[in-house]
Amino acid sequence: MSLESGELHIEEQLLQKTLEHALANVKFYGKAVQRAGHLSSPSLKDFPIIDKNTVEANFEDFLYLDRFPDYVISSGGTMAGAGAFSLRAQEEYEAIYFHNSGRHPRKRYEYFSPDGFAIDLFTHTNGYHWRKPPGLPVLPFTLEQEAHALFLVHILRDGLPIQGHRCYPVHLQGQCGPMRTLTGYIDVLGEKVIPASSSLGTLVYGSHTTRVWKDRYQSIWGSRPRELYGLSEFAPGSAQQCDTCGGFHFRTCWTEFLALDNDEPTNFGDARLVLTSLFPFVQMQPRIRYYTGDIVSVGGVCPATGRISFKFRGREKNSVLSRGDDKTVLFSEVEVQEVLDQMKSVACQTQVSELRIWESTNLPKPPYALGYPRFQILIEEKEETTLACIEIEVTFEPDVEKQKSGHFRELFAGLLFCEAPGIEEAINSGCLSLNISLMPQNSLRLNVKSSA
Numbered sequence: 453m454s455l456e457s458g459e460l461h462i463e464e465q466l467l468q469k470t471l472e473h474a475l476a477n478v479k480f481y482g483k484a485v486q487r488a489g490h491l492s493s494p495s496l497k498d499f500p501i502i503d504k505n506t507v508e509a510n511f512e513d514f515l516y517l518d519r520f521p522d523y524v525i526s527s528g529g530t531m532a533g534a535g536a537f538s539l540r541a542q543e544e545y546e547a548i549y550f551h552n553s554g555r556h557p558r559k560r561y562e563y564f565s566p567d568g569f570a571i572d573l574f575t576h577t578n579g580y581h582w583r584k585p586p587g588l589p590v591l592p593f594t595l596e597q598e599a600h601a602l603f604l605v606h607i608l609r610d611g612l613p614i615q616g617h618r619c620y621p622v623h624l625q626g627q628c629g630p631m632r633t634l635t636g637y638i639d640v641l642g643e644k645v646i647p648a649s650s651s652l653g654t655l656v657y658g659s660h661t662t663r664v665w666k667d668r669y670q671s672i673w674g675s676r677p678r679e680l681y682g683l684s685e686f687a688p689g690s691a692q693q694c695d696t697c698g699g700f701h702f703r704t705c706w707t708e709f710l711a712l713d714n715d716e717p718t719n720f721g722d723a724r725l726v727l728t729s730l731f732p733f734v735q736m737q738p739r740i741r742y743y744t745g746d747i748v749s750v751g752g753v754c755p756a757t758g759r760i761s762f763k764f765r766g767r768e769k770n771s772v773l774s775r776g777d778d779k780t781v782l783f784s785e786v787e788v789q790e791v792l793d794q795m796k797s798v799a800c801q802t803q804v805s806e807l808r809i810w811e812s813t814n815l816p817k818p819p820y821a822l823g824y825p826r827f828q829i830l831i832e833e834k835e836e837t838t839l840a841c842i843e844i845e846v847t848f849e850p851d852v853e854k855q856k857s858g859h860f861r862e863l864f865a866g867l868l869f870c871e872a873p874g875i876e877e878a879i880n881s882g883c884l885s886l887n888i889s890l891m892p893q894n895s896l897r898l899n900v901k902s903s904a
């Protein structure tokens with residue numbers, strides 16, 4: 453039995469344990485499965501598909517609090533309304549750490565100085581939770597003032613003296629907002645913080661990273677960033693990007709991929725991602741068959757891991773689907789973001805680190821926006837046609853500067869059609885009506901998470 457197939461077998465056992473735990477201890481599941489008439493030997497199919505709203509409406513019925521909880525974790529609610537709240541226990545995090553590393557979570561990590569260390573750049577927007585065992589060579593950093601940025605530069609350039617050796621960072625990871633701010637800051641600082649001959653491994657998490665930003669990270673840090681896909685409800689067990697298939701795999705929760713227009717499982721194409729937390733990685737607030745609200749592209753079975761490979765395709769509420777039998781995503785916020793990051797005059801969210809640093813520094817801003825572009829996609833399904841409206845905030849007066857607006861819309865549409873070639877055909881066949889609407893800065897009511 454290979455390591456991965458052994459792991460898959462363990463996950464099946466953990467799934468069974470989870471279902472039994474939920475039936476015995478969690479009120480919502482006790483009631484839901486009893487209603488369905490299945491009491492002995494539960495299987496996943498006996499459980500209803502739920503979502504954030506189900507948990508919100510029945511919050512206490514989802515809890516199993518055999519002791520006082522340690523943390524409240526909240527989702528950033530990425531452009532999708534209210535956040536999801538999870539009560540979590542220290543043991544859950546430790547179980548994930550042990551599963552991923554094979555090491556005891558409370559035992560001091562034996563650090564060897566030639567290994568270098570990692571820097572983790574984050575804000576507390578998802579709530580405070582256990583971050584690492586003692587001695588693990590990861591330095592958690594915040595970035596809110598120029599002094600923080602300058603201290604980071606110092607650590608990046610000069611490292612730390614540990615056990616009589618000079619140790620340098622070899623990896624930099626962070627939430628997308630502060631990572632973009634730090635990268636822009638280093639860019640305008642114009643100082644080489646890492647030697648020309650070396651590079652830092654980088655990882656960016658929190659939301660989609662566009663090609664424009666991947667190129668920028670590569671030019672500043674010397675490496676193309678890896679990404680994570682995860683939900684705070686299942687944190688920190690995120691899906692990691694696989695070196696073999698390039699897709700993502702979860703190891704600490706159970707995945708199901710369901711068709712876009714019914715609850716049938718599918719192993720290929722665009723699908724709705726449904727997750728089940730696994731015991732012991734989630735104990736206090738199990739979520740079984742939890743629809744993430746996200747559509748993913750499923751790429752078949754990965755040859756290296758035996759797991760189904762997937763990539764984030766977009767939030768369902770921001771995804772415009774094709775019509776007809778084999779439904780796919782025509783475009784989502786992913787393509788819109790890719791296009792807007794290539795354009796000028798787009799109004800962007802100002803992340804707190806950017807705001808604070810450039811309130812006090814003498815450095816100029818970089819010649820590109822650091823924040824998340826401000827836009828929304830409104831979708832209305834009519835009998836024959838899907839009406840989609842992309843509302844984009846711009847830094848000029850769209851109603852006054854008519855010519856500029858016309859050019860912007862034309863360029864945007866051209867780039868979007870390149871990004872998602874199915875759009876033009878859908879418009880020509882009458883299945884899609886697309887409206888691009890430019891809005892003045894700060895006129896949209898958007899729910900952008902502060903770490904973006």
Ligand SMILES: [Zn+2]
Pocket residue numbers: 694695696697698699701754755756757761
């Ligand atoms: Zn893979």
